[in-house]
Amino acid sequence: MPLYNAKFSSFGSFAPKKVVNNFDMEKLVETSDEWIRTRTGMFERHYASAEEAASDLAVHAATNAIEASSVKYKDIDLIIVGTVTGDHPFPSTGCMVQKKLGLKNIPAFDVSAGCTGFVYAVEVARNFVESGNAQNVLVIGVDVLTKITNWNDRNTCVLFGDGAGATIVSRAGKGDISRIIDALIFADGSQSDLLYQAAGGSRMPASHETVDKNLHTVYMEGNKIYKNAIRSMFASTEELLRRNKLEVKDIDWVVPHQANLRIIEGLAEKLHLPMSKVIVNIEKYGNTSSGTIPLAADEAIRSKKIRRGDMIVLTSFGAGLTWGSILARY
Ligand code: UT7
Secondary structure, eight states: OOSSOEEEEEEEEEOOSEEEEHHHHHTTSSOOHHHHHHHHOOOEEEEOOTTOOHHHHHHHHHHHHHHTSSOOGGGOOEEEEEOSSOSSSSSOHHHHHHHHHTOOSOOEEEEOOGGGHHHHHHHHHHHHHHTTSOSEEEEEEEEEGGGGOOTTOHHHHTTBOEEEEEEEEEEOOTTOOOEEEEEEEEEOGGGGGGEEEOSSSSSSOOOHHHHHTTTTSEEEOHHHHHHHHHHHHHHHHHHHHHHTTOOGGGOSEEEEOOSOHHHHHHHHHHHTOOGGGBOOOHHHHOBOGGGHHHHHHHHHHHTTSSOTTOEEEEEEEETTTEEEEEEEEO
């Protein structure tokens, strides 16, 4: 039994200034605005500059989240960053964020779970808060996929953008209506070869050859991932509702990972959920990996779509393979 309840105190987000649209992509590879729109629902993406790394985006999003809450900087007692495109292989981007926010003597670490990084990081934070080991956890989902994109591969390069989102997972007070009710996270490492970055780790350290062969970029078998995506987000969401004795009609909003509008629509159809209850902003940002869910949630909260007390489901899938869902009253 948890000692305490955890809740989302607030959200924040950030996307870099440079915007690239489908017509810009047409100049880069053999593609078209029509193909990208109809196959993915994307139109624009934000790209980080040469000087911007994951922690730079993360700190902007974190600052926005902290300012939107009543939590003071000094009250944050843990930082968790979900990312696969950290500033460095080591140390963690969490440590970079801690340094930039000037927070001292608190733990900070990263979670690597592909596009499910934010969902995994929230689930870790929830456990810290429920067990009484933390009171206010700064959780960030950030990715800068354009830094590991193969610009000659039309199958992947049109899909990705850069962005960050953050939340503060806090101990809920007595009588607080906000609560993270439950969560489920999963992995299937036997399918890790469907989506990965081949070189740069201890399996294949960086060499002239790995650079020449473009092995430091994203490799993805999009079609196989696509089918897995709908199945896994549906299964984890359905199980989460079932074990909390809830039905789809009890959910006010689903905030899904934004990888492809057709995947999102496929999920909604399987759940018998109207698209009017699904938060979608893929046309503006593309796939920002761990950034998509907190970015979409933050926009929906700021535009007053998602309100305090609403029942929400966050659901994602990604490299690993990994997937999972979170059920919360915002
Ligand atoms: O974030 C977590 C992980 N990522 C994902 O969730 C992505 C999941 N996958 C997808 O969203 C989709 O599979 C894609 C958007 C990546 C691709 O859509 P698809 O409907 O599965 O297309 P496909 O891969 O089956 O390719 C269909 C055709 C191919 O041509 P042929 O072989 O039929 O002649 C591709 O070469 O579309 C072609 N194609 C393109 N054409 C124009 C692939 N990329 C492009 C492109 N522009 N950018």
